[in-house]
Amino acid sequence: MSVWKPRIATSSRYKHQGIVDALVADINSGVLKPGDALPPQREIARQLGIDLTTVTRAMTEAHRLDLIEAKVGSGTTIKGSLTQPALGMASLLTDLDLTMIIPPQPPEADLHNHLIEGVSHVLNGASSHFLSYQESTGTEAARAAGTKWLAPRFGEAPSADRLLVAGGAQSALFAICSLIAARGSICAGTLTYPGLKSVCSALDIPIHALAMDRNGIVPDAFESCCKTSRPKAIYLCPSIDNPTTVTMPASRRQIIVSIAQRHDVMIIEDDPYAELLDTSLPAIASIAPDITWHIATLSKCATPALRVAYVVCPSSLDVLKLASSLRASNPTASPLLMAVATAWINDGSLYGIAHAIREESQARQIIARKVLKNWHFSAHPAGHHLWLDVPVQWSAAEFSALARRSGIGIVPASAFSIAPATPEAVRLSLGAAPDRGRLEQALVLLDRLLHEPRFATGIIV
Incomplete structure (x- = not known):
């Protein structure tokens, strides 16, 4: 069993994508075979001269693409049976801004067509009245x-x-x-x-x-x-x-x-x-x-x-x-x-649109409860956002900076506080992700970051 020599594909836009793309390329070319070992994440970070959070993000994506598996006593290895769809997928994880509370846009709401039809209906059914000041x-x-x-x-x-x-x-x-x-x-x-x-x-x-x-x-x-x-x-x-x-x-x-x-x-x-x-x-x-x-x-x-x-x-x-x-x-x-x-x-x-958005928000809250089950947070079952307490080893500002460096935008409590004492919590918008898959992907990464020991990240705020 050989051990992979980590590298970053030069054609990739982001470093974490480059690591995953390099894994995919080496598997496709036969350089990596099922059972081959990957170095520990800290060793990959050291060899590549990058921070640990980038490597963590890359490994999260590689696991999601079914490229790798982790076994007790064996570390992380290339998966024993790889499917062609997994090998053919490029790294999909790109920066995702969860800072703005935006209602999700599910296909059921059909907002794109509603807007086109709504504007057309108004313009076709009226004179220049709606093109003037009111x-x-x-x-x-x-x-x-x-x-x-x-x-x-x-x-x-x-x-x-x-x-x-x-x-x-x-x-x-x-x-x-x-x-x-x-x-x-x-x-x-x-x-x-x-x-x-x-x-x-x-x-x-x-x-x-x-x-x-x-x-x-x-x-x-x-x-x-x-x-x-x-x-x-x-x-x-x-x-x-x-x-x-x-x-x-x-x-x-x-x-x-x-x-x-x-x-x-x-x-x-x-x-x-x-x-x-x-x-x-x-x-x-x-x-x-x-x-x-x-x-x-x-x-x-x-x-x-x-x-x-x-x-x-x-x-x-x-x-x-x-x-x-x-x-x-x-x-x-x-x-x-x-x-x-x-x-x-x-x-x-509008009632149908609001209903579809409410149902989509409910589905996204279910995903959040599943992925973040180990952490304390407040949320409404149909809300667009959640309020997450960060673990004791973190401050909200430090964790927000870590998440931002890992490609996920969240908002620390200081942005909302008008009192001298500010809680160690962050706000996440669940509606900003384009679909449920991307949302789950981002939350899985945040879950892994929450488990990270503070001293290992090199974050200074």
């Missing part, structure tokens, strides 16, 4: 469709005169914060959406960190903040929170509302994931409509290409104020996308 609050038809879409979470359709159609949730959040919290402050959970952090930084609005538990923001922490800091507003992501994945139960929502009402605090309810819930929970805006700004984007339940967000305001007068605030940055939603979203709601297409 009202800052959105067209009458778009606002009516928005109330229909939001009816399940409100219990009944909110009044159209309280609804504004915006060109995305982030621009709406910026305008709301500038409108209600200027020269004041906002409070939010200790871990919160980075988009809120950037908005408050740009507007010079202080953020107060509120303790969180398994049901969301702790009421006593909110009450205390109201008494000592007198915030203008509280920011909430009540359904499948970003990043913690917590869904605030109805009882906690009611308690938070009661505290806000007593202390005259406005509520910003950012609810992009409500459509993923198996059981509809009451929107906070349905409990306290006079103090709540409710933001519902279609980017997370359909596709980021549909930059349409529905904002339910406390009153019809607040709709006009928000429209005026938006004119300074993003005066109106795209008339064409607004029309497509309206058509999809009215003909039922």
Whole structure:
């Protein structure tokens, strides 16, 4: 039995691919035969002058392609019986960015054709009306469709005169914060959406960190903040929170509302994931409509290409104020996308798309639970992301850097923290992978990296 002399195929784009491609080439040429041994991974790294994580990634891919097998006492060897399909496959593992929360795009959703047909339908069925500027609050038809879409979470359709159609949730959040919290402050959970952090930084609005538990923001922490800091507003992501994945139960929502009402605090309810819930929970805006700004984007339940967000305001007068605030940055939603979203709601297409995406997210969460079964993480069964505690030998920043060097992008807790103490955890988006196979491949690699001893990686952050 011979021992393989490691090398990197020069034609490969990435080093880890080069190792696997070299293995495939040497097997096909007869240089390597079934039973031939591979050196230990650390020895391969030493001989090639590369870091261990690259070798680990290459061996993970070689095992997935059924090229190698590991036996106790024998180390890693070329597999005894190789199939032609395995030998003919090139290394498929390329860099995969799991940093952005993106809804998966399953074939069942048929989004590509839906978009083509939706745009064609709008353009063929109208004059140049949809090629012109529209009202800052959105067209009458778009606002009516928005109330229909939001009816399940409100219990009944909110009044159209309280609804504004915006060109995305982030621009709406910026305008709301500038409108209600200027020269004041906002409070939010200790871990919160980075988009809120950037908005408050740009507007010079202080953020107060509120303790969180398994049901969301702790009421006593909110009450205390109201008494000592007198915030203008509280920011909430009540359904499948970003990043913690917590869904605030109805009882906690009611308690938070009661505290806000007593202390005259406005509520910003950012609810992009409500459509993923198996059981509809009451929107906070349905409990306290006079103090709540409710933001519902279609980017997370359909596709980021549909930059349409529905904002339910406390009153019809607040709709006009928000429209005026938006004119300074993003005066109106795209008339064409607004029309497509309206058509999809009215003909039922959007409900089918959201259902297919929800089912795909459920399937991906099952894969995550299988692959990451040895690690503690939080997730909603139909959520697009998970919140993973890194093992004690790692810090979140170090592990994120290791994953990035290995080709997998994840986000450390520091990106979400507004408190002095930051947990050692990372956020992974499961929807960003193009298919379930690529997702499982990435998670298998992360699982192996989580097992790595910190001192062996050479990571310094």
